[in-house]
Amino acid sequence: MTGNIQFYNDNARHVAQQYLSKFFEEIHAGVLAYVTPVLNKADARILDIGAGAGRDAKYLAEQGQSQNVSVTAVEPAKLLADIGKQHTQNLNVNWLEDSLPALAQVTRQEVSFDLILLSAVWMHIPESDRARSIRKLANLLKPGGKLVISLRHSQTEHTADSRKMYAVCADELKQLAKKVGLFTVSESQRENDKLGREEVSWQTVVFQLPDDGSGxxxxxxxxxxxxxxxxxxxxxxxxxxxxxxxxxxxxxxxxxxxxxxxxxxxxxxxxxxxxxxxxxxxxxxxxxxxxxxxxxxxxxxxxxxxxxxxxxxxxxxxxxxxxxxxxxxxxxxxxxxxxxxxxxxxxxxxxxxxxxxxxxxxxxxxxxxxxxxxxxxxxxxxxxxxxxxxxxxxxxxxxxxxxxxxxxxxxxxxxxxxxxxxxxxxxxxxxxxxxxLNWLEPKRSTIEIRQRFEQLQQQQTQYCVWTAKTLKQKYNIDHCMPFARWPNNDLWNLLPADSQVNHQKSDRLPSEKKLKDAKERMLHWWQSAWLDDSALEMDESSVFLINSQRQRFFAEANIALPGLKTDNSSVDDLFEALVMHRGRLKEMQQLREW
Incomplete structure (x- = not known):
């Protein structure tokens, strides 16, 4: 898809102006009945592939704001995506530079979606990549999730050459979808182009995943x-x-x-x-x-x-x-x-x-x-x-x-x-x-962290990551992601907390708001406990130990949390991956929130 990516980068401002001249409700009027229930669903996830200048992503994020709906916007043309990021600023929209058929960046997040929208994308995918693309999309859907694909018909030779477009067919698409376990919910008649281009018409097909779709x-x-x-x-x-x-x-x-x-x-x-x-x-x-x-x-x-x-x-x-x-x-x-x-x-x-x-x-x-x-x-x-x-x-x-x-x-x-x-x-x-057959032994999980906490407590005041309360004699080491529901004893998942607060939290999953409110305190604990040696007077063996702990800290985090690179050393990226993983656990295990 390199050719059409270059076209959209070269013409980013013009294309953005075109796209933003129309409203979501006008372009997607025929599928609002399938989109609205998702926007009214708490914590729903939506994937917008070919997000362009962010028109659709903005609408979806705004309409789903009260239900904490999150939108992942995928756009391979960087300059066009930059405009989209500006257009969706301060909304719950995560932008990724990615494209079909691989969708490598999206897949690395290890999450599934209630709704996937492909608006004006399918005609850019050559026939040889379409079977893999539809399989990838089906794998990214939650059970019961909807896939909405708009098809552009009758492109001219000029656009087909400059934008690398290919002929599309609803019957071909439905056959491909059927093979990966999707069933057709809706197929519209061809409609005139909303931008007034006489040679262009559009058709929308909606699919649904009935179960895991794979056996x-x-x-x-x-x-x-x-x-x-x-x-x-x-x-x-x-x-x-x-x-x-x-x-x-x-x-x-x-x-x-x-x-x-x-x-x-x-x-x-x-x-x-x-x-x-x-x-x-x-x-x-x-x-x-x-x-x-x-x-x-x-x-x-x-x-x-x-x-x-x-x-x-x-x-x-x-x-x-x-x-x-x-x-x-x-x-x-x-x-x-x-x-x-x-x-x-x-x-x-x-x-x-x-x-x-x-x-x-x-x-x-x-x-x-x-x-x-x-x-x-x-x-x-x-x-x-x-x-x-x-x-x-x-x-x-x-x-x-x-x-x-x-x-x-x-x-x-x-x-x-x-x-x-x-x-x-x-x-x-x-x-x-x-x-x-127990995979991990929880009794041994917090000893190491307690020793580190008490060592740091002798040098500086320590705080509860959840409340900012000063911690003295009574404290607990809390599993951020509850061990009873997701057995993990990694350094990043173990945090100092007030005993009473830890008891209230129990084996519940922290809400996204609680997690984000605690971000600065969590990052401070990670830095001071495992990553930062600048504030401590240490001999050579102690320096070696803190370096080993830093290496271990990121080795554990980078494999446990989705979307991180093997060599990641950013606590900010780690925290963002933690927020995403929190959502995965809530969705997959239907956990109670705290």
């Missing part, structure tokens, strides 16, 4: 509950991917198009790391058998890798942790062995229904062991790439709170079927297996 959820459930399992490998892989999708949406390296649909690419080393994380306590601590064999040992547990790390705990196998010396060399070997096991077992045997086509793919690389390893996205990408279908990733992402209990329950039942676990057959002992 991903029943497929996951089938693998978890019905698929043959001679070991817990399949359950382990599903749970690893679930935990990454739910807890680390920032882990996605990119999306790719394939013959079988778009795929999500993850660092293979991250999949291997979390594979080891969940098996670590099950086998080393609880001695639970994961196969029908006579030994609890599994194929990836080698003498020069896994068994040299028996003194480590599952908590060490996490983003932001550093291994050195012999432990680092053993971890390199362990991750390589784990990835080989993943590739040769669950990835080989999890296939599409009635097919030998594998669902998950591993493009692994050999990694030379070193005596130091810091666990972040950059490091874990060295082991290669792991890919899965985008619609399955989205199902993990959106339905994690429903899928997790299914996987855990089935894993417990599978372990109970093995002779090696016979001592747990009585019902009263089943809880041991449930506890062994």
């Amino acid at each position: 991903a959820f029943p497929f996951i459930r089938h693998v978890a509950t019905n698929d043959g399992k001679s070991a817990t490998h399949k359950l382990a892989l599903l749970r690893v991917l679930l935990r990454i999708a739910d807890g680390h949406p920032g882990a996605v390296l990119r999306r790719e198009s394939s013959l079988h649909g778009d795929r999500v690419i993850l660092p293979a080393g991250l999949v291997a790391l979390y594979w080891c994380h969940q098996y670590k306590d099950l086998i080393d601590k609880h001695q639970l058998f994961q196969t029908p064999n006579k030994s609890p040992n599994m194929g990836f547990m080698k003498p020069n890798g896994w068994h040299k790390l028996t003194h480590r705990t599952a908590a060490d196998y996490r983003i932001g942790h550093m291994f050195s010396g012999d432990d680092a060399i053993a971890l390199h070997k362990t991750l390589s062995d784990a990835l080989s096991n993943i590739k040769g077992m669950p990835c080989k045997y999890i296939t599409l229904p009635n097919s030998e086509q594998g669902v998950f793919e591993v493009a692994s690389k050999q990694v030379r062991a070193k005596d130091s390893i810091f666990l972040d996205l950059t490091t874990l990408t060295q082991w290669g790439e792991f890919s899965l279908p985008e619609h399955i990733w989205l199902a993990f992402n959106r339905y994690a709170c429903w899928i997790e209990p299914v996987l855990v329950s089935e894993w417990v039942n599978t372990m109970l079927s093995y002779k090696g676990n016979a001592r747990y057959q009585t019902v009263e002992k089943h809880y041991v297996l449930q506890q062994a």
Whole structure:
């Protein structure tokens, strides 16, 4: 779409003047019946693709202001978008420089939308990109969400050449939409151009997503509950991917198009790391058998890798942790062995229904062991790439709170079927297996932060991030995003709070207003606790520690929150990603707000 982007940049002011000469209600009169209910829905999200000078985005944001409706405006022509940003200033509109068919920037946000509007865009998409584009749009819709596409007919040869336009057809569009699970709600007759161009006419088609549109959820459930399992490998892989999708949406390296649909690419080393994380306590601590064999040992547990790390705990196998010396060399070997096991077992045997086509793919690389390893996205990408279908990733992402209990329950039942676990057959002992499958241990989560708080408290007054109240003896360390609903013990998610306020908040999600009101205090805590050494008199070892903490702080945040770059070091960008993630959690889990 480079050619038409250049046209809109070169003619930005003229085009903007044209677009802004008409009102939203005039241009989109035929679809107001579908747009208005979204504007009256609390916290609705709208995606405006090809937002131009911001006419539509402004209307949508203004009309939805009382319901906290947010608008994401996508415009690939930078100069035109700059005008749009001015036009929508001080409104709840987030501008992104992006375009179909990839919509890479939008997709990185890991959010879905109640309404997607493509006004005067479809004719810019060549036929070869249209199937992928409609699939991408369907994946971005919430269940029940509407997709509104306007079609421009009868463009002249001149405009087709200068703006890179292509012929469009409503029937072709409806067929493409049907293939990705969308059904047609409305199709208008052709109407005259509102700008008076005789050679141009317009038609609008409205689609809706009835459910997740992919069959991903029943497929996951089938693998978890019905698929043959001679070991817990399949359950382990599903749970690893679930935990990454739910807890680390920032882990996605990119999306790719394939013959079988778009795929999500993850660092293979991250999949291997979390594979080891969940098996670590099950086998080393609880001695639970994961196969029908006579030994609890599994194929990836080698003498020069896994068994040299028996003194480590599952908590060490996490983003932001550093291994050195012999432990680092053993971890390199362990991750390589784990990835080989993943590739040769669950990835080989999890296939599409009635097919030998594998669902998950591993493009692994050999990694030379070193005596130091810091666990972040950059490091874990060295082991290669792991890919899965985008619609399955989205199902993990959106339905994690429903899928997790299914996987855990089935894993417990599978372990109970093995002779090696016979001592747990009585019902009263089943809880041991449930506890062994806990992903994180909350009791240990706040010790480190309390120690840091009390160290800083000796040097300067500390405040509650939610109320600005001075904190003295009685205080709590609060999970900003409630641990009970989203288990995360990262440094950025743990904040000092007044004990009474923390009790009032409980496991509720802070409202967007509360979060934004607390921004300056949160940023101050992050800076003073983990990022800033300028105000402290420290020796060389203390400087090394604060640098390590800074590295860990951003490593954890950049993988846990959507839309951040791998090398992000901006707390302002981190906070914006946190606000967006708050909205995701509220939407996906229907959490109570505080």
